Amino acid sequence: MSHQALRNMLQELNENKVYPSYVVFETMGKNQKLDVQKLNTHLLIVLEGSLHLENKNSQILQFFVPGNTIHQSPFVMNVQDSLKVMSDCESEIVLVHREFFLNFASNKIEYMEWLLEAVTENSSAFCFELMKFDLLPEKRIIYTLQTFCKKIHAHEDSGYFKLPDFITKTMLSRYGGVSRKTLDKILVDLAEQRLLIKQDDTFFVKRHFDNEKSSVSATK
Amino acid sequence: MSHQALRNMLQELNENKVYPSYVVFETMGKNQKLDVQKLNTHLLIVLEGSLHLENKNSQILQFFVPGNTIHQSPFVMNVQDSLKVMSDCESEIVLVHREFFLNFASNKIEYMEWLLEAVTENSSAFCFELMKFDLLPEKRIIYTLQTFCKKIHAHEDSGYFKLPDFITKTMLSRYGGVSRKTLDKILVDLAEQRLLIKQDDTFFVKRHFDNEKSSVSATK
Numbered sequence: 183m184s185h186q187a188l189r190n191m192l193q194e195l196n197e198n199k200v201y202p203s204y205v206v207f208e209t210m211g212k213n214q215k216l217d218v219q220k221l222n223t224h225l226l227i228v229l230e231g232s233l234h235l236e237n238k239n240s241q242i243l244q245f246f247v248p249g250n251t252i253h254q255s256p257f258v259m260n261v262q263d264s265l266k267v268m269s270d271c272e273s274e275i276v277l278v279h280r281e282f283f284l285n286f287a288s289n290k291i292e293y294m295e296w297l298l299e300a301v302t303e304n305s306s307a308f309c310f311e312l313m314k315f316d317l318l319p320e321k322r323i324i325y326t327l328q329t330f331c332k333k334i335h336a337h338e339d340s341g342y343f344k345l346p347d348f349i350t351k352t353m354l355s356r357y358g359g360v361s362r363k364t365l366d367k368i369l370v371d372l373a374e375q376r377l378l379i380k381q382d383d384t385f386f387v388k389r390h391f392d393n394e395k396s397s398v399s400a401t402k
Numbered sequence: 403m404s405h406q407a408l409r410n411m412l413q414e415l416n417e418n419k420v421y422p423s424y425v426v427f428e429t430m431g432k433n434q435k436l437d438v439q440k441l442n443t444h445l446l447i448v449l450e451g452s453l454h455l456e457n458k459n460s461q462i463l464q465f466f467v468p469g470n471t472i473h474q475s476p477f478v479m480n481v482q483d484s485l486k487v488m489s490d491c492e493s494e495i496v497l498v499h500r501e502f503f504l505n506f507a508s509n510k511i512e513y514m515e516w517l518l519e520a521v522t523e524n525s526s527a528f529c530f531e532l533m534k535f536d537l538l539p540e541k542r543i544i545y546t547l548q549t550f551c552k553k554i555h556a557h558e559d560s561g562y563f564k565l566p567d568f569i570t571k572t573m574l575s576r577y578g579g580v581s582r583k584t585l586d587k588i589l590v591d592l593a594e595q596r597l598l599i600k601q602d603d604t605f606f607v608k609r610h611f612d613n614e615k616s617s618v619s620a621t622k
Contacts, residue, residue, distance in 0.1 A: 235529075243532050259526050264533065284515065291508040294518070301521045306479050308528030309455075312463050313484065315535065 183296045188249060191293055192227065192276050195286060204279040209272065212348070216267035221255040224277040225297075231273025232334070232348065234357075236266050242357040244307055245270075247334045251300040253280075270348040307333075315359060320368050323358045324377050327387040330357075342379065342386040349385070403516045408469060411513055412447065412496050415506060424499040429492065432568070436487035441475040444497040445517075451493025452554070452568065454577075456486050462577040464527055465490075467554045471520040473500075490568040527553075535579060540588050543578045544597050547607045550577075562599065562606040569605070 183191070196205040206224075210216070216233070220226070226233075226246075233246045243265075246252060256262040287293035310329060314322050330336075331343035338344075355365040372378035379386040403411070416425040426444075430436070436453070440446070446453075446466075453466045463485075466472060476482040507513035530549060534542050550556075551563035558564075575585040592598035599606040 237533055237536055239536055241536060243529065254522055254526050254529075259530070261530075261533065288511040291511075291514070294511070294514050295504065298514070298518050298521060301518060301525055302474055305521055305525035305528055306474050308525060308532060309463065309474075310479070310481075312528060312531055313457055313481065316457055316459055316461060 183249075183292075183299075185248060188227070188296070189229070191296065192229075192278070195278055195283065198286065199279075200282065201279075204282045206277045208275050208277065210269040210275060212269060212271050214269045216269070218256050218262055218265070218267060220277055221252060221267075222257050223279055223281075225280050225283060226252040226267075227276045227278065227300075229274040229276060231275075232270040232346070233267055233273060233275070234270060236268060236356070238264050240356050241359065242353065243311060244304070245330060245333065245357075249300070250303065251297065253297065253301050253304070270353075271346070319358070319360045319364055320371055323354065323360065323365070323368050324372060324387070326354075326358045327378070327385075328389065331387055331389075338389060339386075341389050343389055345385040345387055347384070403469075403512075403519075405468060408447070408516070409449070411516065412449075412498070415498060415503065418506065419499075419502065421499075424502045426497045428495050428497065430489040430495060432489060432491050434489045436489070438476050438482055438485070438487060440497055441472060441487075442477050443499055443501075445500050445503060446472040446487075447496045447498065447520075449494040449496060451495075452490040452566070453487055453493055453495070454490060456488060456576070458484050460576050461579065462573065463531060464524070465550060465553065465577075469520070470523065471517065473517065473521050473524070490573075491566070539578070539580045539584055540591055543574065543580065543585070543588050544592060544607070546578045547574075547598070547605075548609065551607055551609075556607075558609060559606075561609050563609055565605040565607055567604070 192205065196207075199205045210231070210233070216226075228246050228248050228250050230248055233252075234242050235244045235246070235252075236242050252267065256265045283293070283297070287297065314325055314329075317325055327345065327349075328343070330349070331345065334346065336343040336345065351362065351365060351369070355362045358365065360368065369378060373380065377388045412425065416427075419425045430451070430453070436446075448466050448468050448470050450468055453472075454462050455464045455466070455472075456462050466487075472487065476485045503513070503517070507517065534545055534549075537545055547565065547569075548563070550569070551565065554566065556563040556565065571582065571585060571589070575582045578585065580588065589598060593600065597608045
């Protein structure tokens with residue numbers, strides 16, 4: 183579903199909602215924590231910006247970017263005290279009452295298919311996250327960055343993706359599963375190989391087509 | 403959806419299939435590798451037994467037990483060379499043509515909801531798998547076993563789950579993300595704490611209610 187079609191769907195849901203609370207558009211500031219209680223009754227859809235899921239140790243488990251949804255409540259999984267959802271930058275989200283959505287979608291199969299696809303994407307993304315721990319730290323970092331850039335359709339120029347500003351070194355170490363010290367070494371190595379370029383305060387990541395197929399299968 | 407309702411749904415799909423290949427019931431022998439090409443066009447549903455997803459390094463990423471589905475093709479994720487689906491014991495599976503299922507389910511919203519729920523369960527399960535790497539190896543092993551037993555509704559007696567025979571030590575080390583040597587030490591520790599009991603060749607895992615809420619949130 184295109185971004186415009188997604189917005190149209192949400193507009194339609196908004197116009198047909200039974201109670202005002204059934205469809206709520208919200209803006210989250212940078213580094214704001216989501217009240218996960220909201221996910222008990224509502225599914226969350228990201229319209230603009232970026233959110234991430236992190237655990238108690240601040241390890242980043244997943245990013246949610248425009249078009250992504252958070253469908254499952256941490257309460258259902260009994261991990262409400264272990265998981266946090268944080269915004270990475272100013273972000274626009276929509277909370278849609280789950281039962282209302284499912285009822286509405288029962289007559290709009292394409293909406294149901296959208297949700298199915300969005301949840302499948304989450305499942306695949308978590309699977310990718312699990313697989314990346316198989317890679318050596320250096321490959322893991324570049325793979326993490328490439329995957330993230332593809333996910334957000336990052337701006338590409340001359341074979342390099344431009345990393346969003348909010349991906350700081352600290353964040354990268356928390357997402358890549360390496361210490362800050364290790365990360366610094368890795369970044370130097372990646373720069374030497376021209377896989378990662380820093381210009382002013384912006385990082386550029388090589389799109390690296392050769393790596394695409396082999397990166398996940400690389401062994402220790 | 404109950405197991406009987408799932409079987410009824412599959413029966414209905416089978417009776418209404420356009421081509422014989424649209425719904426195929428198969429039996430897999432123990433330790434048999436699934437031809438993942440089949441997942442390109444079909445979704446897989448486990449009716450009996452157990453399958454697991456493993457990567458090139460034989461790390462087990464996920465188990466699929468009765469009622470579970472594998473909806474996504476590794477080809478879509480471009481990881482067909484990195485992932486294997488293996489049966490753990492003699493297992494009964496059904497392959498349902500994906501497009502046929504979605505078309506059929508467009509008039510049977512409860513089937514669509516079943517698939518959505520099954521995919522959501524996969525997504526949550528992968529998230530759990532990611533979270534468990536936060537735990538110390540000992541906690542990780544017991545948590546892994548408890549979660550698995552709950553998932554398969556393992557037989558419970560006097561507060562202990564009976565582990566299926568196919569969960570061998572080798573398998574446990576591959577699923578728990580610890581070496582065989584470390585695992586042996588852990589198993590001794592767990593036995594001393596009566597969290598794990600071995601009787602003849604069968605392992606019993608303490609259900610350990612106290613641990614349920616805190617296990618995931620335990621820090622290193």
